[in-house]
Structures are given as structure tokens and as C-alpha cells.
Amino acid sequence: MATFNAADHPHRRYNPLNGEWVLVSPHRAKRPWQGQQEELSPEMRPAYDPGCYLCPTNVRANGEHNPAYTSTYVFDNDFGALQATTPPGGFNKGGLLVAESERGICKVICFSPRHDLTLPQMDVAAIRHVVDVWQQEYEELGKLDFINHVQIFENKGAMMGCSNPHPHGQIWAQSTIPAEPAKETMQQAAYYSQHQRSLLQDYLDQELADTSRIIYQNEHFVTLVPFWAVWPFETMIISKRHLQHIGQLTDAEKDAFADAIKQLTTAYDKLFNISFPYSSGIHQQPTDGQEHPEWHFHMHFYPPLLRSATVKKFMVGYEMLGEPQRDITAETSAEKLRSLF
Template sequence: MELRYNPLLDDWTMVASNRKNRPNMPKTDCPFCPGSGKVPEHYDVWKYDNDFPALMPDPPAPDLVGSGLYQTKPAIGKCEVILYSPDHTATLPELPVSHIEKLIDLWTNRFVELEKDPHHQYILIFENRGEEVGVTMPHPHGQIYAYSQMPLKIGTELHNCRRHFERTGSCLLCDMNQEERAFGKRIIAENDGFSAYLPFFTDYPYGLFITSKRHLTGLDQLTAAERTALASILREMTGAFDQLFERPFPYMMVLHQRPVNGEDVEEHYHFHIEFYPPLREADKLKYYASSEMGAWAACNPHAVEETAEQLRAAHQRFIEREGG
């Protein structure tokens, strides 16, 4: 377990060979279910230290394979599993808003606690849902990675938000929210605290963003009303995904918050959630092929003005099914 420096991208690769030993979609003896001996007999949501972490508070020394060019360093950080429910099959759209609020509270508490460690530079809260994105444990859960280095994509996003603020004096995500509301056709839903839309530029046909309406940089700045609003729109949007093709909808969901123990970004950064759903049709995946992976040259096979209309209709079906 170590970090290896990539001089071409000025980035670090996590090497975690221990993760090959993690269980693969167990049908019985789920460690996250009550009765396993690994979690409490009764819980609503729960933090569980990852048994197969890619990052550790006290990692072993790197292998002696580095050089002046090929640097290595210890894989310092933390990997946690966040259990959404004791129910082995419940997913976000099947949980009540009040339960999802407890999940948001746990996310917030872990963000605040992990922020205290001076080794941590960025705390990433995320969920992988579905075998199509490599999920190995079916019990509903997400994860948290606390990195000791700034991830390249997040660093790029921060840089461009700062550059936009220096050029215009305004927050880039605030301006995006205003632009999407003015255009209207890519908006899927909104409530008092949050907007959900397929942004103009997303490279996934259903690459949803959920953004706070108020300018804030992290979960710990949400009011009680905003936590409820976030829980509600998370439930509705994941429910809309499932209604889209009338099947459990795979996705990757990532919370983008301010970095920790670093520069002040309060003026120019903005809390939001990004979804990367791999389906382009009910039985067809949108692959990240050679140009996307090799050149980061994103290509969306659909215009989001069209897919937004489909997702809005799916959202309406979910609301009607719920009796709303």
C-alpha cells in the first residue's frame, strides 16, 4: 500500500493490492447486516472502517522501488464505509426523507471529524451503485476517502472556480445555477434549498448535478431546512433514475465540498453533488472509451436537452407513484 507519483500529470496513484481480497457480492453472511457481529444489532445509519482500505492513518512504508523520478510516499489517509440502512436491499429512493436526513447528518459529522486531521487535504464522500460500476457489496452503502493529497480533478475544478471569480467577481457554480434556471430546459427539479439539472456540458447522458441554491462550501454549513431539502431532492432524483428505464439505475455519486487544511475557498467554491450514471439506454452503457480515457476528450452521445426531458418525466412518475 503506497502512493506512486505520476510525473506526466503531477498526480499520485494509490496502490492498494490488499483490495483484491475484498468479498465479491456475497449472497449470505453480509457483514453490514445486523447479526453479523461486525455492526450493531440496531442502527439507522452507521460508520464502518473499511476492512480493505486504500489509505490508512498509519500505513506501512512504501516498497523500495522508487527513484528520483518515480517517487513514492506512504498512503496516508482514511477510508470509511457509510451504511445507509440495516435493510440489506433498501436504497436511497426507498428510504424516507427523515432517514436520509440521518445519513446527511452522519456525512456531516464524519466530514467535520476527518477535517481535524492535519494530514488530510480533501475529504470525498461518494456512492457507487450497481454492478455496472464495480460494486462488490450489495448492502446499501457509500464511502468516504480522506486524501493526504489533492485529487487531480478536484484541484482542476478549484483552479477554474478561482479563475472565474478573479475574472468576474462571482462564484462559478452560482453563475451556472443562474444560467440553468434562465434556460430552464435542463432543470429536472428544485426545492427551496437545491436545484437538480443536467448541466450544459455534462459528458454523461444523465449526468445530473444537485447544487445548493445558497452559496456555501460544505455540508456543515447547511441549515436544518436545507438538510431536509437535500434529503428530499436526493430521494426524488435517485427515484427518478429508477423510473427512467424501470430498473435499478446504476450510478456513481460524488459530493464536491471545500478542501480541508488548505486555502480559503469560501468566496469562489460551491457545494454540489455530481452523478456519473453509465446507462445511455435501458440495456446500453455509455463507455469511457479511448478518447475519453486517453485524452480526457469527453463525448456525450445524447444532447442533454433531450435526456433532461426524459428524466423530468421519470421524476414526475416517481412523484405520482409516491402519491405526491
């Protein structure tokens, strides 16, 4: 019988951050593709669009005018999924039909006044302004007595459901800790309780020793393809220093974080020579007033594209009914991305 080789044979990989598994089937990457191919949207956009409700001075859907902003701009989402005025309430019918009200605040962050600039097209200094705003919003929202979690994220591209092409991200702050951060809190807390060390610090030490999944690093951050990655070109940016949240970043670390984002997103755009779609988001400690020494600051990037600009990864069938599955290995993805730096 042949000797197992992770580069060739089906296997499962464990994700210690959420306690779940992913099935890796590297041999399937060799199969021809006759499935759906996405249509590419034209990417030529003006620096200012008079019809865009996110551009400076334009009118938003609620009738308010945006200011003539010249840098990063934040406002309360006119159609937020969460509302600060939601009253307490809910019901429980036999433990099977359960609902509870959820209070929160949703904000929109326009990265730049330029309608035609995405993060990889902005310089590091401009991205640093975005990082500063993320830090400020996390700290201000986290101080509110009814906010226990602050989720900072971006959906880039129509393929990821972005409803406006003006480069922007969002913040959803709410009373409860959502499912994914809750899993990471539990897993990191269990590891910290057992080892008195950060799970991601020990993981990062192993990755730096191995190097096969590292794609970029600077003085303060490492960008890598996680060993347990689900999406074909999924990545993480992890702080080298064990810190819990963005509020603890020094000026030098904020510069390095902006640099890591710039380098990664630029490489993404080079991969298939398009404005690369993804969903990204920062995971950090909850703002529930508790000490969370287990938490280690990091940022996830989940891009959907698989083989080219027109072939995406679908989460269907087995993924919906069994567990996540991927074809190309994390090591192969890392090698392709690393070559673009």
C-alpha cells in the first residue's frame, strides 16, 4: 500500500481556532472544469460618481448629504441589520422555538473619497488612516454598556454581495457574541487554560519554522495561508506580538498592519489579473468587560475564486450537509500567492 502523502491523498485537517475539520482532496484539482463560470464586471470607474450614495457631497438614501470628506469617512448605516433602539423581549416555546431581541449598531466606513480606489490601490499611509478609524470605532463602540462584540469587516466585489462599488467596509457591534467569534473564544480559552500561552502564538511559531504556508511578513505581522484553510486562497494576517485587540496596536504596529493589508490585497489582484473579490474581517477579543488573555488579534480573508477569474468555489452538497472541502492544498495556494510578492 502506498505511503500517505498530504500533497496527493485525501485527508482531513483540524482547525484549532473553531474546533472544526476540513476535507482536503488534492487529486481533484486535476479534474477538468465544465461547471459555471462567472461573468466579469467592468472595473473602469470614475474617481467621483454623482450617482453613488457613498461619494463625497452626494445624497444618501435617507436624504442626508455626505460631507466633502477627504479621507476615511464613517457614518451610521442607513439600513443597518441591528438597531440601538430595539426593545428587550423574545419568547421560548418548549425550548424548541426560541427567539430573543438583539440590540446593536451598524456603521459604514468609506475607505477613501475616491470612487475608483480599492485597498490595494491605496498607499500604505491611506490604509493606515483606515486602521486608525477601525481602532477608534472598536474602542468607542466597545465602551457602550450594551455592546459586547465589535465585528469589523469588508465585502469586496459584487461576487461577495457588495451592493455599492465605492470602496467601503462595515462594522456591526452588538449585544451578544456571534457564533464564529464565540467558537474562537472557546477554543483559545481552552488552549490558554491548559498551556498558559496563546494558541495563535504557538501556531505562528510552528508556521515560521515550517515556512511553506508563509506568504509575507514584516516586523510586526505575518500573512499566511492557514493549515486548515477552507477557501482556495484563504489567508490570515496574525500579529507577531500576543495582543488581544486593535486598541493595543502601537503606531509602528498600525503601520505594519496597513503594510500587510496592502501587500496581500495587491498580490490577490495579481493572481488572476482582476480586482480580487473577498470577504475579510478582524477577529479580536469581545468587549464584554471580561479579561480575555487567550485572545490573539488576527484578520481573516475569504476569497471565493478557485481556478481563474471566472471559476469560483461553491459551498454546496457535501459542504452544506457534511463539512467543508477543498481541492488545492494550503501549501499550493501559499506558493502561488508568495510568487506574486
